[in-house]
Amino acid sequence: MSIFEAEVRRRIDRARDILKTEGIASLVRNGFKFLVSNFFAYDTIYLYATSLEHFRTLDETDFKPKIDNFTLKIVSTNQEADRLEAEGIEFHSSTHNSRQRLDKGAIAFCIFVGRELANIGWIAMTKQATSTHMKVDFSNNEAHAEWAWTNPKYRRMGFEQYASFKRRQFVFSKGKTVFRSDIDKSNVAPQGSVSKFDSKYGEGRYLKILWWKSWKETHLKPDELTPPLSSQLS
Secondary structure (H helix, E strand, C coil), X not given: CCHHHHHHHHHHHHHXXXXXXXXXXXXXXXXXXXXXXXXXXXXXXXXXXXXXXXHHHCCHHHCCCCCCCCEEEEECCHHHHHHHHHCCCCCHHHCCCHHHHHHCCCEEEEEEECCEEEEEEEEECCCCCCCCCCCCCHHHCEEEEEEEEECHHHXXXXXXXXXXXXXXXXXXXXXXXXEEEEEECCCCHHHHHHHCCCEEEEEEEEEEECCEEEEEEEECCHHHCCCCHHHCCC
């Protein structure tokens, strides 16, 4: 199979998954957004970060969902993902660019209810693994939260809050000291779970016109940052 054929198949699988989990309206909306984004994009992005040291004092039970029949799996290679597929778990078709993300070093945190994907979120601990425009100092023990998604069937059950905790806990265990994330201003839902752990410290503005791209960050003043960020960030 050629690279072009593989990409077409991936997009078809992704469209089928959106149709199955989110309905025709979401499929049309995502399709239109994808087509437009090839020519023009303008987004305002909220920038968040946290000092991971305070995770020593947090209790995992405070963030666990109220249901018991779920499993958290950490996927860091395509071999691990393929094993899930062999077990009947649709990993690749349920997440955008999964093979490319794993090849570049991104790590996926997946919550399954039975064999069904309920939540997935990615982290990057190297520059190669990230797709963000925001400034992340990977060489200085910083990490970044990538794309995250919750199956509509399992929303408002606390899965994203728990996954957010586990991603930050994992990064801290790997020696990272600061965890950064960015969320589109219009994407209100995940802002609540992120704000339980991270502080908003600024805004980013992304502009794309055909092949020209621009990214600009505006930060809060140091004395406006919420502790413990004030001692870590500028």
